[in-house]
Amino acid sequence: MTKASIPVGEVFERLLGPSSTVSITAYDGSGTGPADAPVAIEVRSPLALDYLMSSPGDLGLARAYVAGAIEVTGDLYTALHALAAQVDQLTPADRVWMLRKLGPAHLRRVQPPAEELPNRFKRSLSGLRHSKERDSSAISNHYDVSNRFYELVLGPSMAYTCAVFPDDGATLEQAQEHKFDLVCRKLGLKPGMRLLDVGCGWGGMVAHAVRHYGVEALGVTLSREQAQWAQKNIVALGLADRAEIRHLDYRDVTETDFDAISSIGLTEHIGARNVPGYFRFLAAKLKPHGRLLNHCITNPDSSVAHRSRGFIDRYVFPDGELEAPGELMTAMHDAGLEVRHSENLREHYATTLAGWCANLDEHWDEAVGEAGAGRSRVWALYLAACRLAFERREIELHQILGVRTDNQGGMGMPLRPDWGV
Incomplete structure (x- = not known):
């Protein structure tokens, strides 16, 4: 020794x-x-x-x-x-x-743990950064672990994005429901409207919008495990006549003329150079007066490097990239979407992560049984480190609402926000 x-x-x-x-x-x-x-x-x-x-x-x-x-x-x-x-x-x-x-x-150079992904150069051998093939592989690595593992960490909501806590006493489940409802209200959803949810995860936003706002909804995700779980849940809830979850890249959605689009936690995966095209693509899917709600982790300012590094890149989100809120707003405007509202939910994500940490601690033995000790340790470290990063304002979480105006500049929205808090 x-x-x-x-x-x-x-x-x-x-x-x-x-x-x-x-x-x-x-x-x-x-x-x-x-x-x-x-x-x-x-x-x-x-x-x-x-x-x-x-x-x-x-x-x-x-x-x-x-x-x-x-x-x-x-x-x-x-x-x-x-x-x-x-x-x-x-x-x-x-x-x-x-x-x-x-x-x-x-x-001396030592072999990294088995859970570590190849470095960026080796990953490049499997395809260009943010090509459909490489994005699919990156998403599969993170999400196609075990749906049961995610149930243990996330709780019954199966919502893997920042919750919105209406008050200090709200539970994690209440806050996740409040988040989905806030997005629905910001989008102005009404019965009969058509919603596209890109990066839909396990279908929480789709299910909430269909059940509580009477819309027809399509959700797409690059994770096969997510899509299978979500579609089965949609059927179990009796919503299959108005909702569908597809295992599909958002760039391959052929339908158009949606009244609203929600993107909750997708932008982190698409790459900074693709952000302008991403907003142009989504804007073209909207009817005039249609709204887009983009919810994603952001950099605190535009001087911070886009690409994730170190632990996050090798163990958690390979090829992940973050942009500053101003960069996202500029890209939305340039794509023909008028930004009408922006909200920073940084503290809410720190509280959300604290809830996920508590869930993982409570179910540690079962989590290890599902995903292995190494992967469970990765998650414990990742959740705790991200909680600290949000608290220290090393990263933020922004919801940005844009609308596709008509040819005369009309937006079809009230003069003042009507969605409450």
Whole structure:
């Protein structure tokens, strides 16, 4: 067994600082931090240091955690919250010191966990970025895991997008229902209208709009598992005469003249260079006065890189890209859609993620049985890290409402928003 040149605990004390609220114990018997800390991190093997030193940043930490070389006792979100505050303050001198103290042996290349996806170059061999074939593969990797696994994490709503909490006492299920209803109201849905829901997931928006607003709806998703689950649910709810879920790329929808389009959580997957074409395509599917509601994760400003990196790109959303809200609004306007309303729901997504984290913790053993220990650890880390990112305003969530005006500029909307909160 390769040993560090100094006690591992001393390295982490430099990393976390002497006033850390997290305790560390290491395989060499060393440790740091208060014994009564609410969160304890165990460095189980030298493999953890190999990952941390050979892949600095969140990718190295993720590899060590997913592989089980690092274990967390207590709330993972609390651990990340404590770590983030300290890691953000690390200087280049700190990193050089760690390398000198640990020795070059820990710079060796080690095999990443089985759950990790190929890097971008290797992915490019299977097709161009955001081609239909490569997008289908990326979506399948993330969503075609186990519908039961998603039921355990998401809860009965099977809604895998930001909920909207009407008040502090609302449950996750109530907030997801409120989100779907808010989208319906923003779209001005009425009986007999036709709705297209792109990136429909497990069909929650389609089912809500048909049941409560009397519309006819078509939902499309690139995930075969989602489509099968959603269509079966549509039949079970007795909605098959007015609703349909297809396993289909949104770019292959042939129908047109829709009264409304909802896109809830799709834009993150299409790529920044495709955003203008995406809005042009959807705008062409709308009738005059038809509305589009685009709901997606956004960058806090346009200087942030579009492409995801590190842990998120290799383990969660391969080829994912985010845009700033201003970039999305510009693309909507250029596509002929007049932006009428925008709303940032950042805090709501942090609360949503807290609910998903609690669900995964509660059903951990069954989740591992469905998806495996490695994949479950990926999800635990991903949900907790995203919750922290929304709280720190590293990412946001915007709902942007656009309308296709008629040839005289008419919009067919009331002078003031009538959808409430």
